[in-house]
Amino acid sequence: MAIVSLKKLTKRYGNMEIVHGIDLDVADREFIALVGPSGCGKSTTLRMIAGLEDISGGTIEIGDRIVNDLPPRSRNISMVFQSYALYPHMTVRENLGFSLKIAGAPKEEMDRRVAEASAILGLDALLERRPSQLSGGQRQRVAMGRAIVRDPDVFLFDEPLSNLDAKLRTQMRTEIKKLHAKVKSTVIYVTHDQVEAMTLADRIVIMRDGYIEQVGTPDEVFQRPATRFVAGFIGSPPMNLQEATVDDGKVVFASGQSLPLPRRFKARVSTGDKVVFGLRPDDLYPAGHGLHSGDAADVHEVELPVTVTEPLGNETLVFADFDRRDWVSRMLNPKPLKAGDRIAMSFDLSQAHLFSAETGKSLRS
Amino acid sequence: MTAKRLSAPILLLLPAVLVLAAVVVVPLSLSFYSSFTPFRLTRPETFFTFIGLRNYRNILFDANFWWAFGRTVLLLTIALNLEMLLGLGLALLVEKASRGQRLLRTIMMFPMMFSPILVGFQFKFMFNDNIGLVNNALQSLGLTQDAIPWLIEGHLAFIAISIAEIWSSTSIFAILILAGLLAMPKEPVEAARVDGCTPWQTFRYVTWPFIMPFAYIAMTIRSLDVARAYDIVKIMTDGGPAGRTELLWTLVARTAYSDARMGVANAMAYFSILLSIVFTVYFFRKLAAARTQIGAEW
Amino acid sequence: MVMMDANASARLKRRAATVAHRVGLFLAMLFICLPGIWIVLSSLRPTVEILAKPPVWIPQQVSLDAYIAMFSGVGKGGIPVLDYFRIR
Structure with missing residues (x-):
C-alpha cells in the first residue's frame, strides 16, 4: 500500500x-x-x-x-x-x-x-x-x-x-x-x-x-x-483524423470539401490556421442511425458514397468517402447498405476535435 | 539350388559393416582374447596359450595397479571438482561482461586449442625447478629461496600434473556452462530478484538448477577424458618419480610396450574401461534427473 | 562521520561489485594466457636469458636464434621441419 x-x-x-x-x-x-x-x-x-x-x-x-x-x-x-x-x-x-x-x-x-x-x-x-x-x-x-x-x-x-x-x-x-x-x-x-x-x-x-x-x-x-x-x-475503431485549414468559419479539407467550424472552437482558431480535424465513428453516422448528444444545430448533414461496410450484427461500420478518404462511421440499428450507395451522413460537430497541425496539441481550452 | 538374394539395404550397408568390423571389431576381439593369454610381444607363440582369468586375478593382487587406479580416481576427483568450480566462475564472469564478450570467449577457449602433448611440454617447462616460470616467480616475489622440485618430488609432481590438466580443460566446463547461461531465459532470474533474492540466492535457487544439466554434460565428457589421461603425464613425468605419478593408462602402456607383456596390459585396459563406464553411467543418471527437474524440452 | 543513506550504500556496493568483476575477469584471463605468452616470449629470447639467475622477466634482447636453428636442418641443432610436410 x-x-x-x-x-x-x-x-x-x-x-x-x-x-x-x-x-x-x-x-x-x-x-x-x-x-x-x-x-x-x-x-x-x-x-x-x-x-x-x-x-x-x-x-x-x-x-x-x-x-x-x-x-x-x-x-x-x-x-x-x-x-x-x-x-x-x-x-x-x-x-x-x-x-x-x-x-x-x-x-x-x-x-x-x-x-x-x-x-x-x-x-x-x-x-x-x-x-x-x-x-x-x-x-x-x-x-x-x-x-x-x-x-x-x-x-x-x-x-x-x-x-x-x-x-x-x-x-x-x-x-x-x-x-x-x-x-x-x-x-x-x-x-x-x-x-x-x-x-x-x-x-x-x-x-x-x-x-x-x-x-x-x-x-x-x-x-x-x-x-x-x-x-x-484511444478508441476502437480509431477516430477519423484529417488535416484541414480554417477559413472564415469553415474547416476546409485538401480536396476543397468543407465542414462548418465547430462552435466551441470559434474563439480558438483564426483564418489560415492549419489544423487536424477529428471525429469519432460514433459521432459520424447515417442520418437517423446514431446517438447524438447536444444541440441539433451542431449536426451537419452531407451526402456521401459508401465504399465498404462491415456488419457486426448489432451495429455496422460504414466506410464513406469524404475528402477522397474513407471515414469510419458507426451505424446503430443497421439497415442493408452496399458499396456505391449514396447516403446522408450526420457529422455531430459538437463532438468534433481540433488539433494544431504543427504541435498536435488539442485546441480546446 | 536357390541362392537367397541379399536385400538391397543389407547389400548397401555391407561395405561399411565390413570396414567397421575390420578396424574396430577384429582388434577389439583380438585384444580381448589376448587378455586371457600370457601374450608377450617378444614371444609370439604365447598368443596361443589360453590361461583363462589368470591375468585378471594377478591384476587384482597387483599393488602397483591399484596405486595407479587410486591415483587416477584421485586425479579425476580433484580435476573434475576444481574444473567445475573454476569453469563455473569463469562462465559467470564472462557472461556478466557487458563489452568485449566475443573476445573474452575466444580467450577463454585458448587452452582448448593446445594439444595435450604441447600442454605437457609447456607445463614441464614452467614447472622446471631451475628455470621454470613458477619457481622464478616464487623466488622473485620473495616467497621462497629454494628451487622447489616440482616435477621431482612425488606429491608436488602430482599437483603439477593436476594444474596442467585443470588449465587445459577448465574451458570445456566454462564453454558448456556459458552456453547454458546464454540459453537460459532471463525472466525467471528477474522474477527472483523482484521476489527478494540476493544475488547469491538468485544463483542458488534459479540459475544453478538451470545450468546443472550443462555441468553434467561437461562432467561426463571430462570424466571419460581424465579416466584415460595419458599424454600430459607421459610428457611431464612419465609416471615418475619412482612411479609416484603413474596413472592407469601410463601403466598400461608401460606394461604393454616397455615390458612387452601385452596379455596383462590388455587385461588391465579392459578392467580400466569399467571405471569409465561407471562414471559415464553415474553422470548420465544425474543429467537425466537434472533435465527432468527443469522441464527441459531438449 | 557521514551518515550514508540506503541509496548511497547500494550505489557503493554496486560499484564495488563492478570492480570485483573486472579484477576477477582480468586475473582469470591472465591465468589462461600466461602459459602461452611465456612460451612465445621464451622462443624469442637467447638461451642465456632463459637460463639467467635471477630470472629476466622482460626480454632484454629479442633473438630469432631458436627459429633459425629450427629450420637449419639436422646436425646443426635443428629438426627436419620440411620433411614433416613431405608426403613421400
Missing part, C-alpha cells in the same frame, strides 16, 4: 535517450495503466520502477522512500511478467511460496498465505504440478498468485496478457479487475492494448517516444484527448 512518484525520470543507453524525464504520481491503491505503441518506453519505465534497469536521471519514490539505487529486493514490489517467468523446476506451490521462503517466513504462515492466494485464483487443484504441465492461462494465474502472496507495496504488471489468446485475454482481464477489487493495492500495469488499459485502469498514462502524452481517467482520455496522437490511439 503506497504511493509511487516519478520525478524527471530519465533513461539513456549510451547517447540514446529512451525515456525523457517523465513525471508521474500514482496514488495509494490506484490502478494505473501505462499504454503506448511498442518502443514508447513504457516497459523500460516499469523496469526502472522495479529496479531491473538502472536509472540515468531523476528520482523514483515508493511510499515516501527514494529507491533510485536500491536493488529490486529492497523495494517491496512484486511483478508479473509477459512470459510468466515461473521457476520451471518448482511446483506451483513452491513457486507461490518462494518469496516467503527467501524472506524466511515461518512454515505455517507460508502455508496459510499460499492457501489464500491459491483460493483467490482457483489454483487449489494445481498446487503439486510443474509449470510445464500448465496451460497458458493457468501459468498466468500462478504468476499473479506469486505476486499477491507477498503483500507488496506495489504490483507491477508487464504486458501480462499479451501471450494469451483473445478469449482467454478477455477472461483474465475481468479476473485482474476482480483481483484488484479484492487485494486493493497500488498497481502499475503496462500494456500496448488500449482496450485493456481502458477497461482496467483508474487512470491511463499514454506514452509515446519516451514522453507522456496524457494522463487521465479512461473517460478523460477518450472524451478530451490532449493530443492528436492520443485521439488516434
Whole structure:
C-alpha cells in the first residue's frame, strides 16, 4: 500500500535517450495503466520502477522512500511478467511460496498465505504440478498468485496478457479487475492494448517516444484527448483524423470539401490556421442511425458514397468517402447498405476535435 | 539350388559393416582374447596359450595397479571438482561482461586449442625447478629461496600434473556452462530478484538448477577424458618419480610396450574401461534427473 | 562521520561489485594466457636469458636464434621441419 512518484525520470543507453524525464504520481491503491505503441518506453519505465534497469536521471519514490539505487529486493514490489517467468523446476506451490521462503517466513504462515492466494485464483487443484504441465492461462494465474502472496507495496504488471489468446485475454482481464477489487493495492500495469488499459485502469498514462502524452481517467482520455496522437490511439475503431485549414468559419479539407467550424472552437482558431480535424465513428453516422448528444444545430448533414461496410450484427461500420478518404462511421440499428450507395451522413460537430497541425496539441481550452 | 538374394539395404550397408568390423571389431576381439593369454610381444607363440582369468586375478593382487587406479580416481576427483568450480566462475564472469564478450570467449577457449602433448611440454617447462616460470616467480616475489622440485618430488609432481590438466580443460566446463547461461531465459532470474533474492540466492535457487544439466554434460565428457589421461603425464613425468605419478593408462602402456607383456596390459585396459563406464553411467543418471527437474524440452 | 543513506550504500556496493568483476575477469584471463605468452616470449629470447639467475622477466634482447636453428636442418641443432610436410 503506497504511493509511487516519478520525478524527471530519465533513461539513456549510451547517447540514446529512451525515456525523457517523465513525471508521474500514482496514488495509494490506484490502478494505473501505462499504454503506448511498442518502443514508447513504457516497459523500460516499469523496469526502472522495479529496479531491473538502472536509472540515468531523476528520482523514483515508493511510499515516501527514494529507491533510485536500491536493488529490486529492497523495494517491496512484486511483478508479473509477459512470459510468466515461473521457476520451471518448482511446483506451483513452491513457486507461490518462494518469496516467503527467501524472506524466511515461518512454515505455517507460508502455508496459510499460499492457501489464500491459491483460493483467490482457483489454483487449489494445481498446487503439486510443474509449470510445464500448465496451460497458458493457468501459468498466468500462478504468476499473479506469486505476486499477491507477498503483500507488496506495489504490483507491477508487464504486458501480462499479451501471450494469451483473445478469449482467454478477455477472461483474465475481468479476473485482474476482480483481483484488484479484492487485494486493493497500488498497481502499475503496462500494456500496448488500449482496450485493456481502458477497461482496467483508474487512470491511463499514454506514452509515446519516451514522453507522456496524457494522463487521465479512461473517460478523460477518450472524451478530451490532449493530443492528436492520443485521439488516434484511444478508441476502437480509431477516430477519423484529417488535416484541414480554417477559413472564415469553415474547416476546409485538401480536396476543397468543407465542414462548418465547430462552435466551441470559434474563439480558438483564426483564418489560415492549419489544423487536424477529428471525429469519432460514433459521432459520424447515417442520418437517423446514431446517438447524438447536444444541440441539433451542431449536426451537419452531407451526402456521401459508401465504399465498404462491415456488419457486426448489432451495429455496422460504414466506410464513406469524404475528402477522397474513407471515414469510419458507426451505424446503430443497421439497415442493408452496399458499396456505391449514396447516403446522408450526420457529422455531430459538437463532438468534433481540433488539433494544431504543427504541435498536435488539442485546441480546446 | 536357390541362392537367397541379399536385400538391397543389407547389400548397401555391407561395405561399411565390413570396414567397421575390420578396424574396430577384429582388434577389439583380438585384444580381448589376448587378455586371457600370457601374450608377450617378444614371444609370439604365447598368443596361443589360453590361461583363462589368470591375468585378471594377478591384476587384482597387483599393488602397483591399484596405486595407479587410486591415483587416477584421485586425479579425476580433484580435476573434475576444481574444473567445475573454476569453469563455473569463469562462465559467470564472462557472461556478466557487458563489452568485449566475443573476445573474452575466444580467450577463454585458448587452452582448448593446445594439444595435450604441447600442454605437457609447456607445463614441464614452467614447472622446471631451475628455470621454470613458477619457481622464478616464487623466488622473485620473495616467497621462497629454494628451487622447489616440482616435477621431482612425488606429491608436488602430482599437483603439477593436476594444474596442467585443470588449465587445459577448465574451458570445456566454462564453454558448456556459458552456453547454458546464454540459453537460459532471463525472466525467471528477474522474477527472483523482484521476489527478494540476493544475488547469491538468485544463483542458488534459479540459475544453478538451470545450468546443472550443462555441468553434467561437461562432467561426463571430462570424466571419460581424465579416466584415460595419458599424454600430459607421459610428457611431464612419465609416471615418475619412482612411479609416484603413474596413472592407469601410463601403466598400461608401460606394461604393454616397455615390458612387452601385452596379455596383462590388455587385461588391465579392459578392467580400466569399467571405471569409465561407471562414471559415464553415474553422470548420465544425474543429467537425466537434472533435465527432468527443469522441464527441459531438449 | 557521514551518515550514508540506503541509496548511497547500494550505489557503493554496486560499484564495488563492478570492480570485483573486472579484477576477477582480468586475473582469470591472465591465468589462461600466461602459459602461452611465456612460451612465445621464451622462443624469442637467447638461451642465456632463459637460463639467467635471477630470472629476466622482460626480454632484454629479442633473438630469432631458436627459429633459425629450427629450420637449419639436422646436425646443426635443428629438426627436419620440411620433411614433416613431405608426403613421400
